[in-house]
Amino acid sequence: MPGHRVVQPPKARAGDRVAALSPAWAAPAHFPAIHEQGMRRLEDLTGLVPVEYPTTRRPDASPADRAADLMAAFSDPSIRAVLATIGGDDEILVIPHLDSAAVRRDPKPFVGYSDNTNLHNWLWTNGVASFYGGSTQVHLGAGARVDDVHARSLRAALLEGGILEVVEPGESEDFGVPWTDPRSLSEFGARERTEPWAWAGGTGARSGPTWGGCLEVLDELLVAGRFPFSPEVLEGSILLIETSELLPPADWVTRILRAMGERGLLQPLSGVVAARPPASSLEVMRSSEDRAAHRVAQRDAIITEVTRYNPDAVVCVGPPFGHTRPQWILPYGGVVALDAADGSIRADYGPVS
Numbered sequence: 171m172p173g174h175r176v177v178q179p180p181k182a183r184a185g186d187r188v189a190a191l192s193p194a195w196a197a198p199a200h201f202p203a204i205h206e207q208g209m210r211r212l213e214d215l216t217g218l219v220p221v222e223y224p225t226t227r228r229p230d231a232s233p234a235d236r237a238a239d240l241m242a243a244f245s246d247p248s249i250r251a252v253l254a255t256i257g258g259d260d261e262i263l264v265i266p267h268l269d270s271a272a273v274r275r276d277p278k279p280f281v282g283y284s285d286n287t288n289l290h291n292w293l294w295t296n297g298v299a300s301f302y303g304g305s306t307q308v309h310l311g312a313g314a315r316v317d318d319v320h321a322r323s324l325r326a327a328l329l330e331g332g333i334l335e336v337v338e339p340g341e342s343e344d345f346g347v348p349w350t351d352p353r354s355l356s357e358f359g360a361r362e363r364t365e366p367w368a369w370a371g372g373t374g375a376r377s378g379p380t381w382g383g384c385l386e387v388l389d390e391l392l393v394a395g396r397f398p399f400s401p402e403v404l405e406g407s408i409l410l411i412e413t414s415e416l417l418p419p420a421d422w423v424t425r426i427l428r429a430m431g432e433r434g435l436l437q438p439l440s441g442v443v444a445a446r447p448p449a450s451s452l453e454v455m456r457s458s459e460d461r462a463a464h465r466v467a468q469r470d471a472i473i474t475e476v477t478r479y480n481p482d483a484v485v486c487v488g489p490p491f492g493h494t495r496p497q498w499i500l501p502y503g504g505v506v507a508l509d510a511a512d513g514s515i516r517a518d519y520g521p522v523s
Contacts, residue, residue: 205307281301367489381407420470443486
């Protein structure tokens, strides 16, 4: 990507220590049983040893305190990866307290999604790749087991590297059993069959380094001036976008993508991958017909706005990498390849360890 390069952090090894942090919301403070099961499953799945910090379970931690724990983890040579316990809604306040020199001296994989788009964008801006997806609280701690696609991509991100084909697991849940219910430790939420991915725009194969994240957070970052580059640095890149449990309507998605297009951020892209969006939540229950309509409206809005500004970009809508479960973890700053001809997506998780 002309004018901007990112380094791929080295992989951890079984037995290494990894940080489990709460850069935004300290969910482990409120739901410790889910958190502790997640830590056990993480160790069983990867052989890595999770390490908590003072703010991991501290619900009143200030942005400066959370930033201090992030910097302590990135500065500790014995910590070989950093995992977010969950997202939240105020991580934008944490970012000004971070020290880029620490992450440049010893880059290490960071895994998270949702409000952690703030930290992904900051790392990417400072030349360090990361991995978009993963919440120890949602995808490791809750439910009957760790979903296969999540386990495979988590191991690839943290330990193994290599290229994986992103496949559709065929089922999805918008949310799980409420964490106040003991069944949340042993049961999934209601799952439904998924629809085929939608492809649009250009034809053939495209590949490039990724950037992006949760669209609601990208909106904040652009307003706050946290994306300091000119559009040229995005030449040939792949935009990853997904929406959250706030369930933004299609007309909001249209306005944000249209504004990104007017700023020139869509024109340099070689492709866009938009996640299957949640269409209901614990607070907003919808019928299956209304959920389907929500997804179709968002799909159409994304395709319309991207192709308006960049008709040659390959667009794929539907892969499960955002606020959904099962969930893939995808490279952020690493290479993703799209092939509209055979409907495939392949993600490069870095050098094979």
